[in-house]
Amino acid sequence: MSFAQQFPIVFNALNVGFLQTLKLFFVTLxxxxxxxxxxxxxxxxxxxxxxxxxxxxxxxxxxxxLMIQLLIVYYGPGLLxxxxxxxxxxxxxxxxxxxxCRWSGGESGRFAAASFAFIINYACYFCEIFRGGIQxxxxxxxxxxxxxxxxxxxxxxxxxxxQMVKAILPPISNEIITLVKDTSLARIIVLEEVIWAGQxxxxxxxxxxxxxxxxxxxAVYYLVANGLLTVGLAKLEKxxxxxx
Amino acid sequence: MPILQVENIRKSFGQTLVLDxxxxxxxxxxxxxxxxxxxxxxTTLLRCLNFLERPDEGIIRVRDEVLLDAGKANKSDKxxxxxxxxxxxxxxxxxxxxxxxxxxxxxxxxxxAEELLAKEAPDWKENKTEKLKRIREHGMELLSxxxxxxxxxxxPHQLSGGQCQRxxxxxxxxxxxxxxxxxxxxxxxxxxxxxxxxxxxxGLAERSTTMIIVTHEMGFARDVADQVIFMDEGCIxxxxxxxxxxxxPKQERTKQFLARYHEN
Ligand SMILES: Nc1ncnc2c1ncn2[C@@H]1O[C@H](COP(=O)(O)OP(=O)(O)OP(=O)(O)O)[C@@H](O)[C@H]1O
Ligand SMILES: [Mg+2]
Numbered sequence: 487m488s489f490a491q492q493f494p495i496v497f498n499a500l501n502v503g504f505l506q507t508l509k510l511f512f513v514t515l516x517x518x519x520x521x522x523x524x525x526x527x528x529x530x531x532x533x534x535x536x537x538x539x540x541x542x543x544x545x546x547x548x549x550x551x552l553m554i555q556l557l558i559v560y561y562g563p564g565l566l567x568x569x570x571x572x573x574x575x576x577x578x579x580x581x582x583x584x585x586x587c588r589w590s591g592g593e594s595g596r597f598a599a600a601s602f603a604f605i606i607n608y609a610c611y612f613c614e615i616f617r618g619g620i621q622x623x624x625x626x627x628x629x630x631x632x633x634x635x636x637x638x639x640x641x642x643x644x645x646x647x648x649q650m651v652k653a654i655l656p657p658i659s660n661e662i663i664t665l666v667k668d669t670s671l672a673r674i675i676v677l678e679e680v681i682w683a684g685q686x687x688x689x690x691x692x693x694x695x696x697x698x699x700x701x702x703x704x705a706v707y708y709l710v711a712n713g714l715l716t717v718g719l720a721k722l723e724k725x726x727x728x729x730x
Numbered sequence: 731m732p733i734l735q736v737e738n739i740r741k742s743f744g745q746t747l748v749l750d751x752x753x754x755x756x757x758x759x760x761x762x763x764x765x766x767x768x769x770x771x772x773t774t775l776l777r778c779l780n781f782l783e784r785p786d787e788g789i790i791r792v793r794d795e796v797l798l799d800a801g802k803a804n805k806s807d808k809x810x811x812x813x814x815x816x817x818x819x820x821x822x823x824x825x826x827x828x829x830x831x832x833x834x835x836x837x838x839x840x841x842x843a844e845e846l847l848a849k850e851a852p853d854w855k856e857n858k859t860e861k862l863k864r865i866r867e868h869g870m871e872l873l874s875x876x877x878x879x880x881x882x883x884x885x886p887h888q889l890s891g892g893q894c895q896r897x898x899x900x901x902x903x904x905x906x907x908x909x910x911x912x913x914x915x916x917x918x919x920x921x922x923x924x925x926x927x928x929x930x931x932x933g934l935a936e937r938s939t940t941m942i943i944v945t946h947e948m949g950f951a952r953d954v955a956d957q958v959i960f961m962d963e964g965c966i967x968x969x970x971x972x973x974x975x976x977x978x979p980k981q982e983r984t985k986q987f988l989a990r991y992h993e994n
Binding site for chain 2 (some may be wrong): 623630635637644648649728
């Protein structure tokens with residue numbers, strides 16, 4: 487088959503794969519941003535135990551490779567469940583619950599597991615960024631608001647929020663760009679994202695086999711996505727550059 | 731009748747006694763300057779008046795109203811939050827480091843608090859445009875008084891330190907506090923910029939604004955004030971007519987302190 491004949495076939499297959507990549511990307515952002523904020527607030531709370539728990543979680547998640555986390559999240563529950571016999575589960579509600587904790591089969595199960603691992607992982611990175619952003623605002627801003635008779639709410643929304651957004655936008659942008667590329671790690675649990683789709687043409691798929699160019703071509707998808715994101719995020723940063 | 735009466739204020743941070751039995755009073759329209767070496771508790775005193783710190787003991791009274799009686803137990807948190815907000819508005823505070831809101835223009839910095847307050851009034855919806863217009867005009871008026879009529883739409887980072895501090899003074903005046911407090915308003919400024927800020931404060935004194943001014947500018951403290959307090963290690967060491975205190979200090983510590991300033 488000539489390249490011109492191969493191209494439309496490959497292009498269609500890669501598009502399908504990239505759709506899965508994008509889905510994972512957006513689901514991760516949607517889950518990790520709010521969860522990261524919650525973790526950040528928890529890390530600043532007065533509850534010592536909560537603070538310690540979050541610190542340990544952040545250490546584990548940021549200190550170990552996302553690839554390992556994906557493997558543990560995807561295969562761990564199944565391995566654990568297989569250790570529990572049906573008799574043991576029948577007598578113990580907790581064991582029964584553990585035994586029932588498995589990802590469903592097929593692509594939807596892999597997607598759910600990947601989303602879970604990515605959301606937790608990115609939430610921990612976002613948590614540290616949010617905390618830095620909140621704590622980085624000088625106390626003088628809060629005190630100025632207080633002596634002007636503002637409420638805590640008003641100070642947060644009218645004074646601090648925008649300064650915080652401005653401060654965290656560059657590090658968050660970095661993480662977002664990294665996330666686009668990190669989604670390819672889900673290949674390790676055979677999520678059918680764009681790299682998986684490209685690789686399929688090596689072994690043989692859609693009547694094409696031994697072709698390596700589709701795998702290389704997947705890089706174009708990441709480049710285009712990150713190019714668009716970079717432009718968009720830079721625009722946002724520029725919008726906030728009217729103050730310092 | 732005094733506008734402000736402070737009685738037996740005491741405040742510790744952990745083991746350190748920072749304010750020890752502070753009492754003084756002010757008449758309406760009076761300017762009081764507070765001098766004293768670093769760490770003597772001047773900032774802490776202003777912060778107590780503005781409810782940024784809570785004294786351990788003592789009473790703060792504005793006109794007839796007891797704003798704070800530290801001996802009495804706290805009310806429930808929610809109620810006292812609302813009350814503290816209201817009580818705070820008797821005082822204004824100008825910080826050493828301005829603490830302007832960077833994302834707002836000079837004018838917005840001045841009008842923000844007044845707008846937020848107006849929004850809480852029951853007739854806000856009907857008279858919104860009218861009210862906003864009045865608040866805006868008030869803000870512009872205050873900034874003109876500070877000599878900043880051509881700087882209203884600039885953001886803080888576009889202004890010099892002296893201009894920032896004048897915006898901060900206008901902002902503190904916007905809610906018409908009974909007593910305006912200054913915490914070393916010129917300490918963060920380059921020497922050539924202190925003049926414009928001191929001039930503005932002098933102007934306020936001439937218009938009989940009730941003010942408490944913590945400052946290291948001795949000449950200014952003497953000239954602008956009707957009363958001066960010298961603080962030392964959390965106590966009021968000497969107090970009185972500024973010409974008297976500066977020319978003939980009675981206490982040994984005051985003499986030493988002032989002598990150090992004459993040397994510089
Ligand atoms: N939040 C705090 N926690 C503990 N100690 C404090 C706190 N704030 C102030 N202090 C201490 O209280 C004392 C008085 O501080 P304060 O800032 O009121 O002095 P000051 O007279 O304003 O000094 P300066 O002229 O340097 O501004 C100092 O010894 C200071 O270290
Ligand atoms: Mg001070």
